[in-house]
Amino acid sequence: MIEEKDVEHIAMLADIGITKEELPEFTGQFNEILDYFDILDEVEETGAWEQELANIFREDEIVPSLPRDEVLANTREAEDGFFRAPRVM
């Protein structure tokens, strides 16, 4: 069983934003879904993933990247060729 405070904690970890009013419904649904996931307890570990494919390597060649102005075209908060982000502290 998980409780509303657990859901609040998960929402914080995920930076998802949640209101107090939303907690009861999410909590109920999570418990129902996690109950269903309990069937995984019956799964026996079968060892390592059987692997018959081989890695394919390539040379690490420099190719052009996207032009800076095109990359910045989707933000309103560009400054001196950089993205402007919220403050960390």
Add this chain to the structure above:
Amino acid sequence: MTSVTFSPDDRYNAFITTLSEAETGPGRLSDIPVAVKDNISTRGIPTTCASRILTGYIPPYDAHVVTLLKREGAAIVGKTNMDEFGMGTTTENSAFGPTLNPADPTRVPGGSSGGSAAAVAAGMVRMAIGTDTGGSIRCPAAFCGIVGLKPTYGRVSRYGLIAYANSLEQIGPMARNVEDVSLLMEVLTVHDTRDSTTIACPYRHTPDPTIRGLKIGVPEEFFGEGVDPRVASVVWEAITRLEAQGAEIVTCRMPSMAFALAAYYVTCTSEASSNLARFDGVRYGPQADTRRTWHESFQDRRREGFGTEVRRRIMLGTFALSSGYYGKYYAKAQAARQQVRNDFLRLFRTVDVIAGPTMPTVAFRLGEKTDPLSMYLSDILTVPANLAGVPAISVPCGTSEGLPVGLQVMGQWFRDEKVIDVAAACEQGVSV
């Protein structure tokens, strides 16, 4: 360069964006209108994933598949509606409203590629591109009565697909008949080094409906609890027709089906929780308030920008990966995934393909499924192919209550050609 004019009557809300003039050129898809699901990047054309969090986003580059379509002269006429980020089975989880099923507009078209399926089924386009993470091409193909293929994992580049669950999803073709799905598959399978999970395995094939001597495995679990007996009976009739065409039917078991759905939802939500962390309101979409702190600002944007189902899945995945629960959920899901793969390996030692219904029921009524778990459970027959990475197609095989029913055919890794052939045989048996 010439252009194709496109001014559809979009009564089913199949499109998020349409282009009234779409460029076309020489090639195998010259002059053919093609619709592209709106989670696939198109340079200069808004790409939303049906989410408010990508409002205003215009990709500065094309997905590999879009480059390939253009190279063959296809006219990309629009971007289709979907469940937000591919998370859903009905196309009701869209910030742009639900798509309706052309076969019965009171019903859902299935999801998450519901817009692509509806656009094809309604005759608005000849072909469409969808994506399939846990059935998102095959489910709407079945519900709308068209053909849809999820290729073998690694056969079509995902470069430019906005990721939801990388280890499960593939881009694939949707059309009204097997021949067009096959043609589109030829176009889509050009190797791309920008997706390191692809290998060079071009598809060059003409559908061959001759199936004499082919062994078709039919797992009991695909006709088990939760499968509507009327749908099961339509699918059995189709399988019986394949037998009459010379195939040998072998009943078999897939015990891993008991865990497959749980394994799928733990895996896809875990991957989603990581993939969707990039939507922070800094580089695209509704902008973060740079005067507030990092976490406050992100939480505001993500609460407002993501729909409820997306938030639910991000939180479930975050939980499944969190300290103390990783072993119970994620690690166990990967062990279950290995068992699904082992079941396919074992069955393919004796059969060529595996067949059953695509969906346990016909299309739901709009608004019928409100509880998340019951919605998830409807994916039970499609998720095994994604967990194992095998190719799987849905082809119309009849109707129940006047609504389309799809036959699902799953094949061996990198033998997409074989599932196409069996679908072609099925198509011959259904009067068109």
